[in-house]
Amino acid sequence: MEGRRWKAISVWLAALGILIAGSYLFGRETEEQLLQRIASEQNPVKKAKDEIKLASLKLAQVHEAYAQGQTEAGAKLLDTFVDETKTAWKFLRDSGRKASKQPEGFRELDISLRENVRSLQDLGPAVSYFDRTPITNAEQELEKTRSEVLHALFPEGASRNRKGPPPPQTTTTPASSPDMR
Numbered sequence: 001m002e003g004r005r006w007k008a009i010s011v012w013l014a015a016l017g018i019l020i021a022g023s024y025l026f027g028r029e030t031e032e033q034l035l036q037r038i039a040s041e042q043n044p045v046k047k048a049k050d051e052i053k054l055a056s057l058k059l060a061q062v063h064e065a066y067a068q069g070q071t072e073a074g075a076k077l078l079d080t081f082v083d084e085t086k087t088a089w090k091f092l093r094d095s096g097r098k099a100s101k102q103p104e105g106f107r108e109l110d111i112s113l114r115e116n117v118r119s120l121q122d123l124g125p126a127v128s129y130f131d132r133t134p135i136t137n138a139e140q141e142l143e144k145t146r147s148e149v150l151h152a153l154f155p156e157g158a159s160r161n162r163k164g165p166p167p168p169q170t171t172t173t174p175a176s177s178p179d180m181r
Contacts, residue, residue, distance in 0.1 A: 031057055044095035045105035051088035052112045055081055059116055066127050074127075075134040082141050085113065089145050092152075099152035106153050113146040 034054045041047040058081035065074035092105050099106040120139045124132055 029053065029057075044091045045097070048088040048091040048095075048105045049108055051084055051091060052108055055084035055088065055116070056112065058084055059119060063119070063123060066123060071127070071131040075131075078134050078138045081116075082138050085109075085116070085142060086145060088112075089149065092149075099149075100155055103153060106149060110146060110149045110153065113142050113149065117142050117146070 031054065034050050034057070038047055038050045038054070041050065058077055062074050062077045062081055065071075065077055088109055092099070092109060095105075097105075117139055120135050120142070124135050124139075127135060
């Protein structure tokens with residue numbers, strides 16, 4: 001009796017696992033679907049968001065290629081991933097929207113860039129030292145793009161978002177003025 005109960009429970013758990021996995025895969029967009037939507041979309045913000053999704057899909061492929069030891073394929077996919085990210089930034093930049101007033105799309109790109117840099121930093125130690133150059137280059141490109149996005153989002157305060165102390169404030173008092181000597 002106990003054996004049947006455990007067998008029935010294990011069958012139900014297996015069926016539940018298959019349903020959950022199937023619903024996850026069903027909700028996930030494919031590369032072809034994203035490419036079609038990007039090609040037909042007129043709204044630059046929606047287009048950029050789809051490019052961000054496509055870049056994330058490419059980053060997952062990068063991780064998979066490096067995990068399988070396919071460093072050359074991983075490096076090519078890294079180039080495609082960086083290009084997709086830059087394309088999203090180009091769509092937003094060319095949209096004519098002011099990021100500080102209408103941040104939709106710009107925020108998503110900033111968040112994505114931050115997460116993707118961390119993901120590449122996590123990937124680095126798992127890859128041979130001699131094969132890390134494309135990863136490091138991609139990190140640098142993403143950081144450069146993120147700096148541009150942050151400057152667009154925060155035009156006056158962009159320099160405060162960088163690492164390091166703020167620039168020193170210089171004020172002239174009447175006692176320190178060169179004319180007073």
